[in-house]
Amino acid sequence: MAFAVTMETALQDDVRAMVEALNAAMAPLHPPEFQFQMTAEEMDGADCTVFIVRDETGAPVGMGCLKQHDAKTGEVKRMWAAPEQRGKGIGASVLAAIIAKAESLGLSELVLETGTSAAFAPAWHLYERAGFAPCGVVLYYPSSDHNRFYRKVLSA
Incomplete structure (x- = not known):
């Protein structure tokens, strides 16, 4: 099934509700001090591009965010698909x-932080299929048993 992925603002009620659902789903998976969530307001910053997938009724069913840290490095944030989707x-x-946008911006790498519990295994497989490789700590994240890091070198 093909999906239309569009760049949108996170400051929409239905997108805010999806961000809240993501936060609620992540809360029990590891301690709060090892969760690095972004609010809808942070996702709407000039350094971010938000991608939304909507179903045939127009309801959002998935999202992700590209956060640009500098002229070289972007970060994949807030990846989420509704459980039933x-x-x-x-x-x-x-x-x-996200990868296409990062390349169009001339970024040379994408990084991301995710969790280490088995609940994150589908995400690890997604990232690895897309060419991300496990790596050491990235950006400002602390090293812990609760966080796993990935990097992808871009062809930009």
Whole structure:
């Protein structure tokens, strides 16, 4: 199934609700001090591009965010697909859009932080299929048993 991935503002009520659902789903997976969530307001910053997937009714069913840290490095943030929509390619579509945008900006690498519990295994597979490789600590994140890091070198 093909999905239309569009760049939108995070400051929409239905997108805010999806951000809240993501936060609620992540809360029990590891301690709060090892969760690095962004609010809808932070996602709407000039250094971010938000990607949304909507279903045939217009309801958002997936999202992701590219946060640009400098002229070289971008970060994949807030990857999410509604539970009932998982396994349909939403994550891969959003991630492809993030990679394409990062390359169009001339970034040379993308990094990301994710969790280490088994609940994150589908995300690890998604990132690895897209060419991300596990790496050491990135950006400002602390080293911990609760966080796993990935890097992808871009062809930009």
